[in-house]
Amino acid sequence: MALRWCLLLLAVAGASGSRWESIVGLQPEAEEAQQAAAVRDLLERLVGLRAASAFLVSVNRSLAGPGGLDTYRLSSETQPGVVVVTGSSGVAAASGIYHYLKDFCGCHVSWSGTQLRLPDSLPPVPTEISVTSPNRLRFYQNVCTQSYSYVWWSWERWEREIDWMALHGINMALAFTGQEVIWQRVYLSLGLNQSEIDEYFTGPAFLAWNRMGNLHTWAGPLPLSWYLKQLYLQYRILERMRSLGMLTVLPAFSGHIPSGVLRVFPRINATRLGSWSHFDCTYSCAYLLSPEDPMFQVIGTLFLKELIKEFGTDHVYSADTFNEMRPLSSDPTYLTKVSAAVFRSMTGADPSAVWLMQGWLFQHQPDFWQPAQVRALLQGVPLGRMVVLDLFAESKPVYSWTESFYGQPFIWCMLHNFGGNHGLFGTAESINHGPFAARDFLNSTMVGIGLTPEGIEQNDVMYELMTDLGWRKEPVDLQHWVTEYATQRYGTGNAEATAAWQLLLRSVYNCSGACVNHNRSPLVHRPSLRMNTELWYNQSDVYEAWRLLQSSASELGASSPFCYDLVDVTRQAMQQLVSNYYLELKQAFQGHMLSQLLTTGGVLVYDLLPELDSLLASDGRFLLGRWLEAARLMATSDKEAELYDLNARNQLTLWGPNGNILDYANKQFGGLVLDYYGVRWSLFVSTLVECLNTGTPFHQSQFNQAVFQVERGFIYNGKRYPAKATGNTLEIAKKIFLKYFPAAMKQGHLGAA
Numbered sequence: 142m143a144l145r146w147c148l149l150l151l152a153v154a155g156a157s158g159s160r161w162e163s164i165v166g167l168q169p170e171a172e173e174a175q176q177a178a179a180v181r182d183l184l185e186r187l188v189g190l191r192a193a194s195a196f197l198v199s200v201n202r203s204l205a206g207p208g209g210l211d212t213y214r215l216s217s218e219t220q221p222g223v224v225v226v227t228g229s230s231g232v233a234a235a236s237g238i239y240h241y242l243k244d245f246c247g248c249h250v251s252w253s254g255t256q257l258r259l260p261d262s263l264p265p266v267p268t269e270i271s272v273t274s275p276n277r278l279r280f281y282q283n284v285c286t287q288s289y290s291y292v293w294w295s296w297e298r299w300e301r302e303i304d305w306m307a308l309h310g311i312n313m314a315l316a317f318t319g320q321e322v323i324w325q326r327v328y329l330s331l332g333l334n335q336s337e338i339d340e341y342f343t344g345p346a347f348l349a350w351n352r353m354g355n356l357h358t359w360a361g362p363l364p365l366s367w368y369l370k371q372l373y374l375q376y377r378i379l380e381r382m383r384s385l386g387m388l389t390v391l392p393a394f395s396g397h398i399p400s401g402v403l404r405v406f407p408r409i410n411a412t413r414l415g416s417w418s419h420f421d422c423t424y425s426c427a428y429l430l431s432p433e434d435p436m437f438q439v440i441g442t443l444f445l446k447e448l449i450k451e452f453g454t455d456h457v458y459s460a461d462t463f464n465e466m467r468p469l470s471s472d473p474t475y476l477t478k479v480s481a482a483v484f485r486s487m488t489g490a491d492p493s494a495v496w497l498m499q500g501w502l503f504q505h506q507p508d509f510w511q512p513a514q515v516r517a518l519l520q521g522v523p524l525g526r527m528v529v530l531d532l533f534a535e536s537k538p539v540y541s542w543t544e545s546f547y548g549q550p551f552i553w554c555m556l557h558n559f560g561g562n563h564g565l566f567g568t569a570e571s572i573n574h575g576p577f578a579a580r581d582f583l584n585s586t587m588v589g590i591g592l593t594p595e596g597i598e599q600n601d602v603m604y605e606l607m608t609d610l611g612w613r614k615e616p617v618d619l620q621h622w623v624t625e626y627a628t629q630r631y632g633t634g635n636a637e638a639t640a641a642w643q644l645l646l647r648s649v650y651n652c653s654g655a656c657v658n659h660n661r662s663p664l665v666h667r668p669s670l671r672m673n674t675e676l677w678y679n680q681s682d683v684y685e686a687w688r689l690l691q692s693s694a695s696e697l698g699a700s701s702p703f704c705y706d707l708v709d710v711t712r713q714a715m716q717q718l719v720s721n722y723y724l725e726l727k728q729a730f731q732g733h734m735l736s737q738l739l740t741t742g743g744v745l746v747y748d749l750l751p752e753l754d755s756l757l758a759s760d761g762r763f764l765l766g767r768w769l770e771a772a773r774l775m776a777t778s779d780k781e782a783e784l785y786d787l788n789a790r791n792q793l794t795l796w797g798p799n800g801n802i803l804d805y806a807n808k809q810f811g812g813l814v815l816d817y818y819g820v821r822w823s824l825f826v827s828t829l830v831e832c833l834n835t836g837t838p839f840h841q842s843q844f845n846q847a848v849f850q851v852e853r854g855f856i857y858n859g860k861r862y863p864a865k866a867t868g869n870t871l872e873i874a875k876k877i878f879l880k881y882f883p884a885a886m887k888q889g890h891l892g893a894a
Contacts, residue, residue: 163495163525164277164550164588165209167456169230169386173200176231179384183235183304187250188257195263197225198234200386205229206273211312213237213272217265224263230386233274235307236612240272249629250308251601253762254701256632272612274310275580278388278589279611280530280552281306282315284461284499288349289561289596289806291318293771293789296377303378307385309608313589314382315459316389316452317352319375322368323451327444328399337401339363343424345775346788353464354397354427355417359797360788366777372451379452390497391448393458394441394486396479397427402436410434414466419801429462429469432482441486449490456493457528463502463518467509473517480521496522499593500551501532503539515539516547524548531579532556532593535571536656540579545586553579554591555607560806561596563763564660565683565713567603567650573616596806598762601702602626602642602650619646630702638697641689641710648682649713664719664818665807667800667848668825669841670727674720684885687714691878698871708760711874712809714885715753719745721888730829730839738833742826750819752877758811759868765812766862768793790856793817800849812862817855821848 169176177200184192197218204212204227211233216225224241228234242248242257245264249256294302306314321342328338343351344360345367351357382389403409410431417425430437445458460483468476487494503510519527527549531539533556540551553576557567579587590611592604605626610617620643627642628634656677663672687710690703697703722745729737757763772789776782793810794817796802824847832839 161208161525161550161588163493164528166493167278167388167495168202168209169383169388170455171231171384171386173202175384176200176386177234179381179386180226180228180231180234180238180307183307183385184238186300186304187255187308188259191259195222195224196238197223198238199227200229200231200234201227202229204233208277210277211236211274211279211310213240214269215241215266216269217267221265222262224266230312231384232307232310232312232386235385236310237272239308239310240270240612241266243625243629247629247632249626249632249702250305251605251630251702252305252598253601253705256630256700256702258632274612275614276576276589276611278313278528278552278591279310279608280313280554280589280591280593281311283532283556283593283595284315284317284353284459284464285349285595286597287315287317287352288346288792290598292345292348293768293775293785294374295771295774296374299374299378300381303381303385303387306382306387309604310611311387311592311608313388313390313457316375316379316382317392317459318378319368319371319373319452320352320392320448321348321363322372323444323448325368326447327440328401330443331402331440332405333399333401337399337404341399341401344784344788346772346792350417352392353461354395354414354429354466355464356420356424357399357427359420359424360784360791364777364781364784366781367775370775375452383453383455388455388457390457390459391445391452391454393460393483393494393496394437394444395460395462395483396430396432396437396441397462398430398440400428402440403428406436409436412469414469417465420797424797427466432475432478437482438486438489441483442489445487445490454491456491457495457497458487458491459497459499460487461499461502464499465502465505467506471509471514473513476514476517477521480518480527484522484526494526496527498527498529499532500529500539500546503543504533504537512543515543519543519547519549522549525550528552528588530554530591530593534579535568535575536654538575538579540582540585540587545582545584548586550586550588552589552591553587554593555603556593556595557603558594558596558599559659561594561599562660562665562807563599563709563712563809564662564716565600565645565649565709566652566656566660567600568652568656569603569606569619569646569650570653571656572603572607572610573619576610577616601630602645630706631697631700633697635693635697637689638693638703641686641693644682644686644689645710648678648686652677659805660807662716662720663723664716664814665809666804667845667852668723668822669844670730670839672723674724676717680717680888681886683710683713683717684882686710687878687885688882691874691882694871694875704760704870705762707874708756708763708870711756711877712753712763715749715877715881716809718749718881718885718888722749726826726829730833733833735830735833738826738829742830746819746823746826749881750814750822752873752880753809754811754815754819755868756811756870756873756877757809757814758863759866759870759873760811761864761866763809763811764862764864764866765808765810766864768808768810769862770864786859787856794852794856800852803852816860817852820851820855824848824851
């Protein structure tokens, strides 16, 4: 392994003058002193005023390894209690700090909470530690994350996220906020009127798919205040990311245009693509410019020049022309012309441009994207001037059947989450070995690793593991790693909590093969008699982990991350129980056992779901009200508040006017479980009872029509939900455990058998 590592460093270093020159040359523009100051500010936000006296932080670019690989060093001064941290970039220094906080002080920083029990005097670093990442790039975000997670964020929330990114070693991230105001300027300058622009942009919660050409119009228009608020937010995001030494990825023109462009330029060569997902052309069927039409370069270069003028640049741009959209032709010549046109519009504004492209399209429509088509699209761009995100590499890697993307550099990514769903899930073994196998692949062009979830703030353990691996040269011992994780997360070693994590690691976090984390639990889907209840793990493991965490509550209950995990594991256990009660319901209905149907349905609708809702409502991180309040706080008028509220509710539920992508972005939020999922299940149970009482068959189509009114009613009912937690989490969790654990274990053993 040591020899292979040395050869990799030599290969990257030797490539710096050839096809990889553009990648190696990507460097943060912030001065060393500015980056060091930004890290010191981060430290103060994290640990308070003692940061200045306990840590000496500096940035020295010359520390970087061959090919610009990030490096950090940790040591102790002769003065007790002072830690010296030096990084080749601000991000490297922040990563070194987090390494020290975790391994020397037993600390933890995650979306669900921090654990920072620092000793009065910081432990010394016995001998200097020097760590060089094998990954030139450590990327973060998915285009969809902008809508599923970030859409309503204030600067305060963004600041916490950027701190998290730096501590976890992220040195490249999308910076897509605020782009609509630039597009507005460009379209107005081309002669479109504001009404045509309003008709084109979607509402805020669906902008990710407008940007990729999938949708237009739906849930819009964007209020004028939205443009300005997002513009000023983008200034702060970019300034902070860049000050820490991150490379920011800006959007570029992918070829999609509003229909208003056809009015202004009637002779333009544009063709309408097909519909996307389950939307018709009312909200889909984007117009795509011909790559040979002169307006392709006019619009693309004009946009990017205006964008750079406003925001500056780190020379990396993202565009996705065919994301889940079938190209007009499979002719390789056409596909090469498209990618060449996109790239030429970038270099027309920035000769140093590097194109970052999501590789999702290749595995999403494999019938179209055969080797000839993939090669044609990729090789329309000079080798080394495109970086491909192998977006779903932990389950469906593309590099392995495309000869390492036919020579273009790629980033091995963990997608992990779809739609921001709640649900314990992970592919720990895959991500522990996948990046290293990809780097060892024949003629590998891998330049980094990435986190590309559609939605965040879930399953912290998978993101902690993946970012940790970004600094390692070989896989970790997962059993040992998760033991340390539990200790750091809770601030103390607890045998039962550690045992719980061992069980979770071998079960919910050990999905193998082509695993997809769409939460298929009947709980969060429209009820029917044909629901999927299959699991990739033994549900008894989750029930036992539930018991162990519950037993740890008296000792660990004061820990914020522990309380989150207790809620999350209890939620998972109850999700499994819903599946089991559903199977009993189905059996009772099919066996014409009315009494059993009433009993099981009554427990599910009138006890289990309300209990689950009360548990979720006791933790602010699982609140529907928090999501809806964040949306309303973006508004400057009641009319805007109503629009944003509709966007926020629709995304979680119908995902379109008619349930077009129904329940895709499901969440298990307090308020949503009772008033949305619970009402649906109540209607389902009462419908089944009525069918047995009247001797009539159950018709799914009739039920769908009835339940659609329930679903739509939730979106428009205007009910306000608490944005602050209510109830005592530990007491509620204990009550649920005592009530449901015996039945859960009985059902779990039956399921395992």
